[in-house]
Amino acid sequence: MIMHYLLEPDLRHGMNYLSETYLGYSPISIETLIGKGKNQLSMRDVNVEKVKEYAAEDADITLQLYHIFEGLLNDYEATRLFETLEMPLVDVLLDMEAEGINLDVNALTAYSKEMETDLAKLETAIYEAAGTKFTINSPKQLGDILFEYLKIMDKPQKTKTGQYATGEEVLVKLKNVHPIVDLILEYRQLQKLKSTYVDALPTLVAKSSGRIHTSYNQAVAATGRLSSNNPNLQNIPIRSEKGREVRKAFIPRDQDFVILSADYSQVELRIIAALSEEKNMIKAFSDGIDIHTATAAKVFGVALDEVDRDMRSKAKAVNFGIIYGQSAFGLSEQLGIRRGEAKEIIDSYFNQYPRIKAYMDENVNEAREKGYVETLMGRRRYLADINSRNAVVRGFAERNAINAPIQGSAADIIKKAMIDLHEELGKHHFKSKMLLQVHDELVFDAHKSEIAVITPIIIEKMQNAVKLSVPLVVETGTGANWLEAH
């Protein structure tokens, strides 16, 4: 609809590369500002007069913006968030999108061939193990083969539509039951990496720049996070060995550059510590102690140097579970422990960190009373279901009430850091450029001669984006590719 504004048509479709003045403010696409499709708007109230001013050039867009922003008017904090955070961020994102990132196409092409061979071997082995041919990529057919034909399990788990569930979680439990299971898991992993990344990314290199240009959306995620698409550069593999090969293909502009990655350490836990004013957790962060070890010591009542690996990994799971509103059942499932033990761990956690529990309850109560929760910078998430009589529906809203202020505040903070950094890097006319944002990480093309200068600037701007009662810590690394930069 607004693509006729595209300046450089040979850059990829969907890029937010618009004519000089759109909305009378800056080059911006409607997608960047309001997101596509979903009706959720994550940024808070907006000054509609301003929006109309921005959109004066185009009546259709004015109308769209008005509909999206209507009902969210006349709030000072909200206007401030819009004008001082989201609108300035548009310019930053535009530069990042236009800059793009260099991709090692040759490496991916070679890797694709290798994967093709491996997939063909796996396919043969799977048909052999099954005793018949079928479409491995079809969960429906696979389910029938595993649970009707081979009958490898007594009471197979079903999906909500009554199909047999064949997701990774299910298959991992059946690893030792039948040799076909491991083959399927490996096939699935390879197929995913090949189709989504190894084969897809090279086709998305723009002819005009020779680089990969993503699009960022500011108003798709309900919490205020950015999202990335066409292609999504916020879900490039890193966890598995084979996946890391994909990440290696994201490389610096040329031999004079390196990839520099800067990421916030435990930003969401620091935020929950600060917003809840939980002194025990704040102290651990202030003392610079590993938070999962500190948590394990508290929860299991041992000294810091008595925390073993098992205790730390359990504490780590609780710390993450807390952010998402996980129950004792969920924790027990995840850790493979008895529900009673999971409950004891969580009870002990709340005993040691009482303000965390209080903060979670306060957020749920705030949502019940006001209908929304707020982030550090006043971004709202409205929770229509918070008083629902349906316990399942209400439970979802309650977990949103707990998670949204944490995840959203982290988004507020990194957005502020991006604006500050963009300004500072521009001021000095550095050759180094900010390329990507991945929720708690910023990725740069860093000119080798500038690394020593820009690293402290990046750290300073990120760590001091806001002032909290806990220190924000940023870790940086450089390398010949995105994997090495971690």
Add this chain to the structure above:
DNA sequence: ATAAGCACGC
């Protein structure tokens, strides 16, 4: 076209 199931990230 759209939905379902699955898998990748934080």
Add this chain to the structure above:
DNA sequence: GACGTACGTGCTTATA
């Protein structure tokens, strides 16, 4: 007794 961890994007298959 049921429910059971937030936010996303995109691939393939199956169905309309």
